[in-house]
Amino acid sequence: MEAGLALPASNATPPDPALAALHRFGLGARPGDDFAKIAADPRGYLKTELKQQDIALISPDDPRNAGLLDSTAAIQASMAAAMERKAARDVKAVMQPMAADDPAGPAVAKPKPALPRVEADIYRDDAQARLDKALAATPGFVERLVGFWSNHFCVSVAKAPVVRASAGAFEREAIRPFVLGRFADMLLAVEHHPAMLFYLDNQQSIGPDSRAGKRRGRGLNENLAREILELHTLGVGSGYAQADVTSFAAMLTGWTMAGREGRLGEPGSFVFNANAHQPGKAALLGKTYPDSGMGQAEAALNDIARHPATARHIATKLARHFIADDPPAGAGA
Known part of the structure; x- marks a missing residue:
C-alpha cells in the first residue's frame, strides 16, 4: 500500500488484549478508545471501574431518573x-345486561379510552434508566457484572403485573448495591425482596403447623426453596436431597409481602408473618437450625452462600459468561 493511502493509526486493528478487555469484559469499544494504552494493561483498565464506590447504583434522586419508584411504591401503584x-x-x-334489557335498544356510548397499564410505564422508566446507565459506562465491566447477577437471580415480568412493576426496583435494590460486595449480602437482599417472593409464590407458602396453616388448612410451597438451592446457590447435583428442599421451604415460611390492606405492614413491602411460619427446628444439609423466626432461614442462607458447591457453581457460571460456554479446565475452580 502506498504511504499516502495508509490508514490513520486510530483506525488500525486494535490489539487482542484490548479487544478482550472491551468486548469480553466490557460493553464494547467506543470512538476515541486508546487501544494501545488499554492493551498495555487490560486488567488495570478494567479494575479502574471496580475502585469507584457506588458505580453500580442507579439513584431515583438523580433528576434524570425522576420517574423511578422504589419497590414498595411500584407495587402499591400496581395494586391500585x-x-x-x-x-x-x-x-x-353491570351495565351490559341493563342495556340489553332496554326496549329502546342499547344506547350508543362514546368509547372510553383504555385504562393505562401503570406497570408498563414503571417498567419502561426502569428500562430506560438501565439503558442510560449502560450507555454512559466506560468500559462497562461493572454493568456486565450487574447483567450477570440480574440474570442469575432473574424474575419474570410475565408472572404478574406486580412483578413487572417491581422488576426494575428489584435490580436497583437487591443487585446493584451488592454487585461489588459479598455474595452472601446479595443473596439475602434478593431472597428478602418482594419481587422474588411474589415471583416464586412464597406468599402462598404456609407452615402446616403454624397458626395460619391450622386455620386455613394450607401447606408449603417449595418454589423459592428449590430455586435457591438449585439455581441461586448450590446447583444441580451438588448433594442436596428432596428432604432438604422441604425443610428449607419450612424455614422460609412467613417471608412474604404486605398486601394492599396493610394489615401486616406497608402495602408492597417485605414482612415476616410469624403466624405463617412453620414452628420448630429444621435441618438442611445435615445441620440443624433452631426455630428463630425469620433468623432461621437467614442463618441457612448465610451457610449455603459459603458452601464449596456454591462457589463452584457461581465460578463456573462466571467463567461461561466471560470466557466461553465451554471454559478451559480450571476456569471455574
Missing part, C-alpha cells in the same frame, strides 16, 4: 391500578 381495572370491569358487567 389493578383495583381500578377491576372496578371498571365490574361496572361494565
Whole structure:
C-alpha cells in the first residue's frame, strides 16, 4: 500500500488484549478508545471501574431518573391500578345486561379510552434508566457484572403485573448495591425482596403447623426453596436431597409481602408473618437450625452462600459468561 493511502493509526486493528478487555469484559469499544494504552494493561483498565464506590447504583434522586419508584411504591401503584381495572370491569358487567334489557335498544356510548397499564410505564422508566446507565459506562465491566447477577437471580415480568412493576426496583435494590460486595449480602437482599417472593409464590407458602396453616388448612410451597438451592446457590447435583428442599421451604415460611390492606405492614413491602411460619427446628444439609423466626432461614442462607458447591457453581457460571460456554479446565475452580 502506498504511504499516502495508509490508514490513520486510530483506525488500525486494535490489539487482542484490548479487544478482550472491551468486548469480553466490557460493553464494547467506543470512538476515541486508546487501544494501545488499554492493551498495555487490560486488567488495570478494567479494575479502574471496580475502585469507584457506588458505580453500580442507579439513584431515583438523580433528576434524570425522576420517574423511578422504589419497590414498595411500584407495587402499591400496581395494586391500585389493578383495583381500578377491576372496578371498571365490574361496572361494565353491570351495565351490559341493563342495556340489553332496554326496549329502546342499547344506547350508543362514546368509547372510553383504555385504562393505562401503570406497570408498563414503571417498567419502561426502569428500562430506560438501565439503558442510560449502560450507555454512559466506560468500559462497562461493572454493568456486565450487574447483567450477570440480574440474570442469575432473574424474575419474570410475565408472572404478574406486580412483578413487572417491581422488576426494575428489584435490580436497583437487591443487585446493584451488592454487585461489588459479598455474595452472601446479595443473596439475602434478593431472597428478602418482594419481587422474588411474589415471583416464586412464597406468599402462598404456609407452615402446616403454624397458626395460619391450622386455620386455613394450607401447606408449603417449595418454589423459592428449590430455586435457591438449585439455581441461586448450590446447583444441580451438588448433594442436596428432596428432604432438604422441604425443610428449607419450612424455614422460609412467613417471608412474604404486605398486601394492599396493610394489615401486616406497608402495602408492597417485605414482612415476616410469624403466624405463617412453620414452628420448630429444621435441618438442611445435615445441620440443624433452631426455630428463630425469620433468623432461621437467614442463618441457612448465610451457610449455603459459603458452601464449596456454591462457589463452584457461581465460578463456573462466571467463567461461561466471560470466557466461553465451554471454559478451559480450571476456569471455574
